[in-house]
Amino acid sequence: MQDINALIEQGQAWLPWVMEKSVGLVVGIVIFFIGKFIAHKIAHWCEQRMLKANVDKAVAGFSSSILYALIFAAVTLMALGQIGVQTTSFIAILGAAGLAVGLALQGSLSNFASGVLIILLRPFRAGDFVDAGGQMGTVDRIELFHTYLKTPDNRVIIMPNSTIMDGSIVNFSREATRRLDLVIGISYDSDIRQARNLIQGILDADERVLKDPATVIWVSELADSSVNFSVRAWVASGDYWALRSDLLEKIKYCFDENGVGIPFPQMDVHLSKQD
Incomplete structure (x- = not known):
């Protein structure tokens, strides 16, 4: 008790x-x-x-x-x-x-320090289309340890900040204009002057192609199967991909209508007969 x-x-x-x-x-x-x-x-x-x-x-x-x-x-x-x-x-x-x-956690601290550097140095901004760390996409947001990219097919890539800062960064949106480079091949039996004039006419007719700097078209190579033209035109950065696709399509249709051949890769084989 x-x-x-x-x-x-x-x-x-x-x-x-x-x-x-x-x-x-x-x-x-x-x-x-x-x-x-x-x-x-x-x-x-x-x-x-x-x-x-x-x-x-x-x-x-x-x-x-x-x-x-x-x-x-x-x-x-x-x-x-x-x-x-x-x-x-x-x-x-x-x-x-x-x-x-x-x-x-040195990796996490490195990501944080890299995030601070990204904010201070500003290699890109939200909305820029970049190639960084082996990935391409539009910058959505930057956080303490990661940067979020959105790809054209609407995937979200979450990248460590240190991975971005340790490699090269290609910012496709930083400048207002971009140079569009195309390589167009025609067959050897086609008229070079005609092909050049057709390409120039297509570029002149498209308002998205800038007049200054002027477009440049020249024969760049006598290749194995084709005569190759190099085409350089300046466009607004936002029009780059759409214009590239449209020009290739228009050039193909225009060449078909005017009898300018675009050859397939080919090889000449010579046979000799011996007794």
Whole structure:
């Protein structure tokens, strides 16, 4: 009986402490989840405000990611403090642990540093069509560790920022104009002057072909099966692919209508008979 009474007294002595810790734990959990929700909303609101202020989409996305990370870290410390964790010593321990984790996560830190360099150096902007890290697509957004590209067939490519910065970057959208290069082959028995005039007429009739710089057409090669023309025309960057396809189609139809042959690859074989 005395043992039971002792346990009851001990439980009564511990009850205020248990209640205090339980309340602190519940409050800490509530702070964590509510704070996480608020951090997401604030980051999203700031991103939308920057977009309305005509800030580049890539910069807005990167800045909102950093803002979310900072608010989330502050919320986590507040929640731990509410639970009863000494945040001062916790920050010191976290710093030491962060050094060890940083050494183990060099790739992630490299991605973060590369993301900062992308924002500062601006090799491309949101909406630019680029060839980076062996992938081609339109830049959608830049985040802390990754850059999102959208391909012409509507696939999303998520690329580590370090992969982009470690290789060459080809930005097809940086300049307002691009040079369109075509190689057109005709048969050896076709009239070179006629073929040149037909190609020039097609280029002159298309308004998307810029007049300055002027188009250039010349015989570039007497190949095995064809006489090859090199065609250089300047176009607006946005018209490049559509115009390229249209010109090839128009040249084929025009050559067919005017009897200019486009030969298949061929080879002459000579046989000799010996006794």
